[in-house]
Amino acid sequence: xxxxxxxxxxxxxxxxxxxxxxxxxxxxxxxxxxxxxxxxxxxxxxxxxxxxxxxxxxxxxxxxxxxxxxxxxxxxxxxxxxxxxxxxxxxxxxxxxxxxxxxxxxxxxxxxxxxxxxxxxxxxxxxxxxxxxxxxxxxxxxxxxxxxxxxxxxxxxxxxxxxxxxxxxxxxxxxxxxxxxxxxxxxxxxxxxxxxxxxxxxxxxxxxxxxxxxxxxxxxxxxxxxxxxxxxxxxxxxxxxxxxxxxxxxxxxxxxxxxxxxxxxxx
Amino acid sequence: xxxxxxxxxxxxxxxxxxxxxxxxxxxxxxxxxxxxxxxxxxxxxxxxxxxxxxxxxxxxxxxxxxxxxxxxxxxxxxxxxxxxxxxxxxxxxxxxxxxxxxxxxxxxxxxxxxxxxxxxxxxxxxxxxxxxxxxxxxxxxxxxxxxxxxxxxxxxxxxxxxxxxxxxxxxxxxxxxxxxxxxxxxxxxxxxxxxxxxxxxxxxxxxxxxxxxxxxxxxxxxxxx
Numbered sequence: 001x002x003x004x005x006x007x008x009x010x011x012x013x014x015x016x017x018x019x020x021x022x023x024x025x026x027x028x029x030x031x032x033x034x035x036x037x038x039x040x041x042x043x044x045x046x047x048x049x050x051x052x053x054x055x056x057x058x059x060x061x062x063x064x065x066x067x068x069x070x071x072x073x074x075x076x077x078x079x080x081x082x083x084x085x086x087x088x089x090x091x092x093x094x095x096x097x098x099x100x101x102x103x104x105x106x107x108x109x110x111x112x113x114x115x116x117x118x119x120x121x122x123x124x125x126x127x128x129x130x131x132x133x134x135x136x137x138x139x140x141x142x143x144x145x146x147x148x149x150x151x152x153x154x155x156x157x158x159x160x161x162x163x164x165x166x167x168x169x170x171x172x173x174x175x176x177x178x179x180x181x182x183x184x185x186x187x188x189x190x191x192x193x194x195x196x197x198x199x200x201x202x203x204x205x206x207x208x209x210x211x212x213x214x215x216x217x218x219x220x221x222x223x224x225x226x227x228x229x230x231x232x233x234x235x236x237x238x239x240x241x242x243x244x245x246x247x248x249x250x251x252x253x254x255x256x257x258x259x260x261x262x263x264x265x266x267x
Numbered sequence: 268x269x270x271x272x273x274x275x276x277x278x279x280x281x282x283x284x285x286x287x288x289x290x291x292x293x294x295x296x297x298x299x300x301x302x303x304x305x306x307x308x309x310x311x312x313x314x315x316x317x318x319x320x321x322x323x324x325x326x327x328x329x330x331x332x333x334x335x336x337x338x339x340x341x342x343x344x345x346x347x348x349x350x351x352x353x354x355x356x357x358x359x360x361x362x363x364x365x366x367x368x369x370x371x372x373x374x375x376x377x378x379x380x381x382x383x384x385x386x387x388x389x390x391x392x393x394x395x396x397x398x399x400x401x402x403x404x405x406x407x408x409x410x411x412x413x414x415x416x417x418x419x420x421x422x423x424x425x426x427x428x429x430x431x432x433x434x435x436x437x438x439x440x441x442x443x444x445x446x447x448x449x450x451x452x453x454x455x456x457x458x459x460x461x462x463x464x465x466x467x468x469x470x471x472x473x474x475x476x477x478x479x480x481x482x483x484x485x486x487x488x489x490x491x492x
Contacts, residue, residue: 001355003369004347005340016354019347025355107354110477114322114346 016111017104017132043144044073046098048183048215048222049080049090051151051162052191053176054204057239058151058160060088061208063183063216064231065223066095075226080234082243084109087125087152088236092181093167094144101132101146108132122154126163126171134169141167147180153238160238183215183222190214205235205246209254213262225255283384287408290386291333296422298432298453299330299390301401302445305471305478306392309449312466315483320468322479324349326394327363328470332422333387333408341370341389358476363393367404367412375410384408388421394470394478398439420452428452442469443490450491462487 004019012018020026049062062079065072074095081102083089089105091098108128113119120128129150136146151162163171164178177191190211199207212233216224225232232251237244297310297319308330310319319338321329323345331338345366353361370389378384391404405413405421413419418436420428431452440448446467454460467487470478482490 001348001352003344003373004351005344005373016350019351020354023351025351103354107350111346111350114350115343117318117321 014112014115016108019111042068044068044077044095045221046077046079046092046095046181048179048181048187048212048219049092049149050179050184050187050191050208050211051090051149051174051177052195052199052204052208052211053160053162054199054201056160056201057153057237058088058162059201059204059208059235059237060090060149060151061212061233061235062090063212063223063233064226065221067221070220072223075223075229076231078234080236080245081106082236082245083125083150083152084113084119085242086119086155086238087122087150088238088243089129090149090151090180091146092148092184093140093146097136097139097144098146098148101136101148105129105132121156122152122161125152126150126173129163129165130169130171132169133165133167137168149178149180151178151238153240153242155240158240179211179215181222183212183219186218187211187215201237201239205237206254206258208235209233209251209258213255213258225259283378284409287378287384287386291388291408292423294332294422296420296425296428296453297330297332297390298418298420298428298449299392299403300418300432300436300445300449301398301403301416301438303398303439303441304473305394305442305469306401306403307442307445307449308390308392308468308470309446309453310466311453311460311464313464315466318466320466320481322346322468322477323366323391324353324361325358325476326470326478327361327366328392328394328468328479330390330392330421331387332389334385337385338387338389341373341385341387344373345370345391363391363402363404364414367391367406367414370406371410371412373410374406374408378409388425390419390421392470394472396472418449427455431455443492446490447492462491 012022044066046066052059060080064076066074066077080090145167148165154161162174162178164174165171176195179187194207216222232255235246235251295311300307308320308328312319321342323329329342349361389406393402395401403415403419405419418432435448450460467482469480474480
């Protein structure tokens with residue numbers, strides 16, 4: 001590995017992706033040619049993730065299942081990650097490329113912050129994800145799509161914001177809630193019915209758990225709470241004090257509460 | 268035909284060293300020191316936009332004195348190198364010793380082969396998981412590397428500052444004590460430095476993955492007492 005000193009004309013600037021490209025280390029994949037559907041059957045896919053805005057920021061949540069076709073390939077993968085100290089990213093789609101995209105995205109934000117001395121704006125971070133998705137499009141069309149959610153606390157505007165994406169890099173800011181992945185339809189219905197302006201953190205977390213539970217109830221690719229193994233969804237809050245993952249015990253007790261409500265004849 | 272005038276290699280090296288030293292001595296000095304819970308980086312720098320102290324990686328910090336554009340270019344190369352290495356291998360594989368060696372190569376290369384040597388002096392600090400893992404790498408304009416586990420002064424009047432540090436520095440002190448010693452040594456007997464004159468950061472063991480933390484404004488003023 002040579003020491004990356006550049007002349008001003010060749011300097012890649014504060015972008016880590018541009019640095020990789022300059023050194024010829026960017027990701028392979030776009031030249032793999034069309035994949036056969038059989039060839040992709042063994043690839044793990046992550047399923048349902050969602051985000052809900054509440055009064056102090058955003059809640060992000062994701063189930064833990066990855067599937068390969070009709071089989072469950074992983075029971076406890078994670079799909080909700082901190083992007084940097086003040087934002088988070090959640091992923092659905094082909095697990096391998098999605099994890100790699102998250103890793104590169106996290107590094108891109110940190111690299112920019114270190115080189116420039118200041119972090120990117122929230123909108124700037126969302127745009128970086130757009131660019132990554134756009135360069136991933138050829139791979140997505142081969143059958144390995146990545147569909148992320150991005151959410152963070154906007155320090156300038158003093159509120160939580162959330163962004164939905166499609167495989168082309170299309171970026172859609174949502175006001176209240178967003179979901180992506182195979183169970184997103186059912187999760188969205190729950191969030192749509194239960195959402196109200198000015199939710200507090202507690203209610204938003206409970207709503208996220210319920211939305212994932214109902215998605216898992218209807219969609220075979222979404223994993224529900226696994227009481228036997230003690231595997232629960234990943235939940236995180238993003239507020240002015242940053243990204244914070246909820247401890248598993250907390251998620252467990254909220255899930256137990258939900259199950260009691262549901263079996264107690266509430267519906 | 269003109270015969271080129273003979274200049275002995277000793278003279279060439281001496282001239283280059285004098286040139287670099289003069290450039291470095293024009294700027295203000297900086298001090299790095301280990302303390303109980305990490306590493307302190309403290310620079311006399313009235314500007315709060317042109318930084319002398321920066322973050323390189325999770326547990327690695329950077330401090331430069333001399334010509335700003337030269338050490339800043341090296342800083343950015345260091346960030347790039349560390350991020351590339353962490354991306355290709357693992358975050359745990361990025362260490363300050365490797366980085367210091369790379370810097371030494373570049374500085375040495377400039378010193379002997381380029382038109383003019385780089386007018387910079389740099390410090391790479393690495394915080395260990397335990398106090399005895401803390402390392403300070405001190406790099407000179409000609410590529411000389413020195414490593415210590417105590418304290419280092421770089422820049423103009425570094426020798427005087429080092430002597431002042433020596434009288435009051437003790438291993439295992441807390442942050443406030445070490446900061447007081449460093450600021451006192453930078454200021455000398457006739458001056459008083461306040462938080463606006465300083466750029467201070469720490470690599471703190473209790474600060475999570477990215478240990479680098481700037482101490483600014485009220486937090487710094489409170490520590491200075």
